[in-house]
Amino acid sequence: MLKIKNLYASVDGQEILKGINLEIKPGEVHAIMGPNGSGKSTLANVLAGKQEYEVTAGEVTFLGENLLDKAPETRAKDGLFLSFQYPVEIPGVPMANFIKTAVNEHRVHRGEKELTAGQFLKLMREKMELVEMKTKLTNRSVNEGFSGGEKKKNEIFQMAMLEPKLAILDETDSGLDIDALRTVANGVNALKSPETSSIVITHYQRLLDYIVPDFVHILYHGKIVKTAGKELALELEEKGYDWIKSEKGN
Amino acid sequence: MERKVEMEEQNKLLNDVTQADYKYGFVTDIETDIIEKGLNEDIIRLISKKKGEPEFMLNFRLAAFKKWEKMEMPDWAYLKIPPIDLQSISYYAAPKKQPKYESLDEVDPELLDTFNKLGIPVEEQKHLAGVAVDVVMDSVSVKTTFKETLAEKGIIFCSFSEAVKEHPELVKKYLGKAVPVSDNYFAALNSAVFSDGSFCYIPKGVRCPMELSTYFRINAANTGQFERTLIVADDDSYVSYLEGCTAPMRDENQLHAAVVEIITMDRAEVKYSTVQNWYPGNKEGVGGIYNFVTKRGVCRGVSSKISWTQVETGSAITWKYPSCILLGDNSVGEFNSVALTNNFQQADTGSKMIHIGKNTKSTIISKGISAGRSDNSYRGLVKVMPGAKNSRNFSQCDSLLLNDTCGAHTFPYIDVRNKSSIVEHEATTSKIGEDQIFYCNQRGIDTETAIGMIVNGYAKEVLNKLPMEFAVEAQKLLQLSLEGSVG
Ligand SMILES: Nc1ncnc2c1ncn2[C@@H]1O[C@H](COP(=O)(O)OP(=O)(O)O)[C@@H](O)[C@H]1O
Ligand SMILES: [Mg+2]
Numbered sequence: 001m002l003k004i005k006n007l008y009a010s011v012d013g014q015e016i017l018k019g020i021n022l023e024i025k026p027g028e029v030h031a032i033m034g035p036n037g038s039g040k041s042t043l044a045n046v047l048a049g050k051q052e053y054e055v056t057a058g059e060v061t062f063l064g065e066n067l068l069d070k071a072p073e074t075r076a077k078d079g080l081f082l083s084f085q086y087p088v089e090i091p092g093v094p095m096a097n098f099i100k101t102a103v104n105e106h107r108v109h110r111g112e113k114e115l116t117a118g119q120f121l122k123l124m125r126e127k128m129e130l131v132e133m134k135t136k137l138t139n140r141s142v143n144e145g146f147s148g149g150e151k152k153k154n155e156i157f158q159m160a161m162l163e164p165k166l167a168i169l170d171e172t173d174s175g176l177d178i179d180a181l182r183t184v185a186n187g188v189n190a191l192k193s194p195e196t197s198s199i200v201i202t203h204y205q206r207l208l209d210y211i212v213p214d215f216v217h218i219l220y221h222g223k224i225v226k227t228a229g230k231e232l233a234l235e236l237e238e239k240g241y242d243w244i245k246s247e248k249g250n
Numbered sequence: 251m252e253r254k255v256e257m258e259e260q261n262k263l264l265n266d267v268t269q270a271d272y273k274y275g276f277v278t279d280i281e282t283d284i285i286e287k288g289l290n291e292d293i294i295r296l297i298s299k300k301k302g303e304p305e306f307m308l309n310f311r312l313a314a315f316k317k318w319e320k321m322e323m324p325d326w327a328y329l330k331i332p333p334i335d336l337q338s339i340s341y342y343a344a345p346k347k348q349p350k351y352e353s354l355d356e357v358d359p360e361l362l363d364t365f366n367k368l369g370i371p372v373e374e375q376k377h378l379a380g381v382a383v384d385v386v387m388d389s390v391s392v393k394t395t396f397k398e399t400l401a402e403k404g405i406i407f408c409s410f411s412e413a414v415k416e417h418p419e420l421v422k423k424y425l426g427k428a429v430p431v432s433d434n435y436f437a438a439l440n441s442a443v444f445s446d447g448s449f450c451y452i453p454k455g456v457r458c459p460m461e462l463s464t465y466f467r468i469n470a471a472n473t474g475q476f477e478r479t480l481i482v483a484d485d486d487s488y489v490s491y492l493e494g495c496t497a498p499m500r501d502e503n504q505l506h507a508a509v510v511e512i513i514t515m516d517r518a519e520v521k522y523s524t525v526q527n528w529y530p531g532n533k534e535g536v537g538g539i540y541n542f543v544t545k546r547g548v549c550r551g552v553s554s555k556i557s558w559t560q561v562e563t564g565s566a567i568t569w570k571y572p573s574c575i576l577l578g579d580n581s582v583g584e585f586n587s588v589a590l591t592n593n594f595q596q597a598d599t600g601s602k603m604i605h606i607g608k609n610t611k612s613t614i615i616s617k618g619i620s621a622g623r624s625d626n627s628y629r630g631l632v633k634v635m636p637g638a639k640n641s642r643n644f645s646q647c648d649s650l651l652l653n654d655t656c657g658a659h660t661f662p663y664i665d666v667r668n669k670s671s672i673v674e675h676e677a678t679t680s681k682i683g684e685d686q687i688f689y690c691n692q693r694g695i696d697t698e699t700a701i702g703m704i705v706n707g708y709a710k711e712v713l714n715k716l717p718m719e720f721a722v723e724a725q726k727l728l729q730l731s732l733e734g735s736v737g
Contacts, residue, residue: 048692051684072691082692088685092707101703102693109694141707142689158693 001026001166001197002047002067007058009046015056016042018222024166027194031208031233032201034219035241040201041085043219044170048082049075063165077109079165083155083172085201090142095154096124098142099161106162127160131187148175156187163191167198173207185210205237220244285342291315294442297342306422307414314431314441321435327569327598328627328659334505334540339475341443368726396460405458405489406451410478413449420451424482428511428546428575436507436569437544440476444509447478452487452518461717462491477508483518485551490521492717506565507542516551516578521559523716525724527731528564535594535623538566545572549581549607557584558601559715561724563731566595571629573602576610576638583612588709588724590731591624591656600630600647600661605638605671614645617709620656621732627659632673634666641671649679650708652701652732702729 002024009017016039024030032040046053047060049072060067067075090098103123104114115123124138131153143151152172159167169188173181188198188211200211208216208230216232217224218241225244226232285296294315298308323331351357354376365375400407406417413421431441452458483489493510506528512520522545531538541564547556558572574583585601603612612632620626632643649658660677682704690700706713706725713721 048688050688071696072688073694073696076692076694084689084692088683088689090686090689090704090707092710093703098690098693098703101695101699102690105694105696105699162693 001028001063003059003061005059007043007046007060008056009042009058010054010056011042011052016053016222017046020058020219020222020224022217022224024197024199026197027192028197028215029192029211029213030197030199031213031216031230032199032219033203033216033233033236035245038219039222040219041170042222044082044085044168044199044201047075047168048072048080073105074109076162076164077106081159081162081164081167083152083159083167083169085170085174087143087146087151087155089144089146091144093142094138095140095142096138099124099138099158102158103161123161127157130160130190131157132183133157149177149180152176152184153180153187156184160187160191165196167191167196168201169198170201171203172200173202173204178206181207182210205233208233218244284340287340288337289315289339289341289443293341297443300342301411301414303414304418306418310426310431311442314438315443317432318435318438318442321432321438323435327629328625328661329567329569329596329598331540331567336439336505339505341476342445364730367730368723370723399459403456403459404453405456406449407462408449410444410447410449410480413480417449417451420482421449421480424480424511424513426511428513428548429509429544433546434544436542437509440478440507440509440544444476444478447480447508448493449479450481450489450491452483452489454484454515455486456484457487458489462489475506477506479508479510481510481512481520481522483512483514483520483554485516485518487515487518488520490523490717492523492525492720494525494527504538505540505542508544510543510545510572512545512547512556514547514549514551514554514556514581517553518551519555519557520547521557522547522572523559523720524561525716525720525727526560526562526564526568527727529566530564530593530595531566533593533622535566538595539564540567541565541570542567543570545570546575546602547573547583548575549578549583549610551581552578552607553580553582554578555582555584557582557586557715559584559586559712560588560599561709561713561716561727562587562589562597562599563727565597568595568597568599570597570599571602573604574612575604575606576612576641577606578610579607580609581607582610585612585614585616586712586715587616588619588712588728589616589626589628590619590705590728591621591626592731593622593624595622595624597625598627598629600628602631603633603643605632605634605641605643608637608639608641610638610641612641612643614643614647615712616645616647617712618647618649618658619652619705619709619728619732620649620658621652623655625657625659627661629661629663631663632665632675634668634671634673636667639668639670641668643671643673645673645675647675647677648708649677650705651679651681698733699729701732705729705732 004020004022007017007020034040046055055068062080100120107114133153137150146154155172172184213230216228216230218226294311298311429437431438481491512522514520528539528541549556556574562568572585576583583603589597589599591597600616601614614630616628618626618628628647630645634641647660651658658679662675664673666673686704687697687700705728713724716724
């Protein structure tokens with residue numbers, strides 16, 4: 001699904017990612033943990049193709065193709081989805097129109113017909129139910145005036161609408177109460193299949209109780225410094241990151 | 251010398267072709283009547299004579315011309331205006347009624363592409379591009395139906411020339427009452443030489459049963475360089491009027507100086523919407539129309555209302571300040587504007603609200619969008635006279651910048667002369683967010699579409715005030731006008 005080889009990336013001339021190696025196979029769930037500022041969001045943004053992040057070395061293939069050559073919208077339509085840590089607001093653009101445009105762009109890309117209004121509404125209702133999203137949110141402007149929790153639910157709703165092959169969830173759990181967390185996790189799990197994979201970026205074990213990872217990686221100072229099974233998350237929860245820091249002498 | 255011969259031959263050829271068309275009966279009445287270039291009193295008399303106008307019209311024109319001669323072109327706007335030689339213009343050319351093409355296949359494919367992107371129906375595309383209209387789909391009969399419906403209600407809606415002939419008493423009563431001939435340089439020029447335009451009268455107690463846009467779009471093409479519109483709404487009447495077109499409008503005349511006057515009597519309401527998409531010049535800033543427009547409404551009657559809604563995407567230079575004079579007590583003025591400039595376009599536009607009557611209210615919503623190397627200015631005046639007790643104004647002027655090379659400027663003037671009135675002004679300037687664009691990209695939406703969406707979202711408050719069918723077209727228009735502006 002995704003192969004990252006020796007990836008280096010900078011922003012404003014400052015090197016943030018310093019040689020990331022990671023392979024994700026279909027059906028796998030990978031958790032990435034690590035202290036603030038270690039480069040988790042940077043990795044997510046680089047994969048999604050955000051312009052200000054400059055890849056200085058390394059290779060990434062997604063579904064066997066070179067990912068880094070592609071425009072961000074092409075990566076998205078190829079099946080890469082990013083649930084943003086901080087979803088942006090777009091005033092005046094109704095959520096329903098926004099996601100309809102997105103869904104149809106995806107369909108056209110796959111050589112399918114655009115959805116009719118009726119088909120779209122049906123799909124939207126179904127997916128909103130999945131994340132227990134209130135109807136009125138889709139009539140409002142994209143993320144405008146949404147609470148923190150509503151924004152995160154909205155990300156998962158969009159993911160459900162777009163049915164990506166690889167979903168990157170960047171701290172989708174932060175700011176959620178336990179009920180919302182469960183809803184979001186259920187939404188994510190409902191979309192799981194042997195053909196789809198996800199990268200779950202989080203600080204907390206609690207999300208991983210619901211979305212059980214096959215691997216847990218610790219990202220620290222732009223490098224993956226430790227990889228293990230789901231028990232690593234528990235260990236981190238217990239001991240914090242200090243032992244990593246001292247182990248790495250920084 | 252050789253060139254001259256060549257030209258003559260071309261002209262002859264052209265003539266032959268037109269004559270041939272004539273033979274097939276496309277048009278029964280081709281006038282190719284153009285008077286010599288230049289502007290002086292004799293020319294004014296000649297125009298009036300050619301149009302067969304009554305004396306009061308000639309006097310109106312002459313009075314305007316006398317004022318104009320003593321006026322100077324205004325230079326206070328935030329515009330760089332190249333010199334315009336007004337003596338090199340011919341001020342009278344009988345309208346050409348000749349269809350330019352026989353079928354859409356002959357029309358510039360790029361133009362058709364734009365029509366399609368705007369969602370303009372095929373029959374209307376033909377009309378706009380100057381293609382002969384099918385006999386089957388007879389737009390004349392559609393027009394006749396409109397005319398009958400309007401006539402039943404006593405509504406007068408016709409060309410200005412027709413109004414001068416058929417309803418001279420109304421024209422005489424209201425012409426120049428909102429925009430006096432001496433109002434400004436361009437208004438005076440228009441008053442002296444205006445070619446034609448539209449006249450609309452809604453009688454007492456009548457609600458016009460249709461958007462006059464529908465009629466207008468089928469009716470009006472080649473409205474000319476100096477257009478004149480007069481709309482009068484008598485007591486307790488209502489009309490929604492739409493001028494202009496989302497389709498790109500080209501014209502060999504560089505200077506356009508139109509005048510629009512609106513007068514509302516007691517409790518009458520006029521909703522006036524414009525979409526202006528004159529040729530803006532090419533990407534290097536060469537060519538394009540200079541648009542100097544004077545639009546003013548007078549709320550003469552008590553509790554009357556005038557609202558201006560405009561979407562401006564065209565012209566190389568736009569100079570335009572639709573205004574309301576709130577004379578009647580409790581009268582209401584509104585100005586809603588989206589002005590988009592791209593490449594080397596310049597726009598200086600805004601509104602004036604003059605409060606004279608008691609309890610008068612006005613609202614100004616201006617949304618500027620600048621891209622390319624363009625300059626976009628809002629200029630507004632809110633004036634509250636001593637007698638306009640308890641009056642209110644709210645102005646909101648937002649500017650959206652699409653890059654670092656364009657400019658947005660705001661020039662609000664506020665003059666309040668009594669203590670019981672409240673005037674509020676809010677202004678914001680923002681740059682389109684990279685993060686917003688990336689968010690859209692990440693959902694599979696390309697940057698151009700994303701910018702279109704974001705800009706439309708930004709302008710939504712104003713677009714919502716347009717008649718439904720035009721709101722949709724205007725949305726597409728904003729998107730189209732920004733094509734290639736990304737980055
Ligand atoms: N757009 C940016 N501009 C400048 N610095 C950035 C930007 N994005 C991230 N950084 C810097 O890169 C480092 C890693 O940030 P980030 O990837 O957000 O970490 P994490 O998500 O692990 O908390 C931080 O030092 C942060 O300040
Ligand atoms: Mg982060």
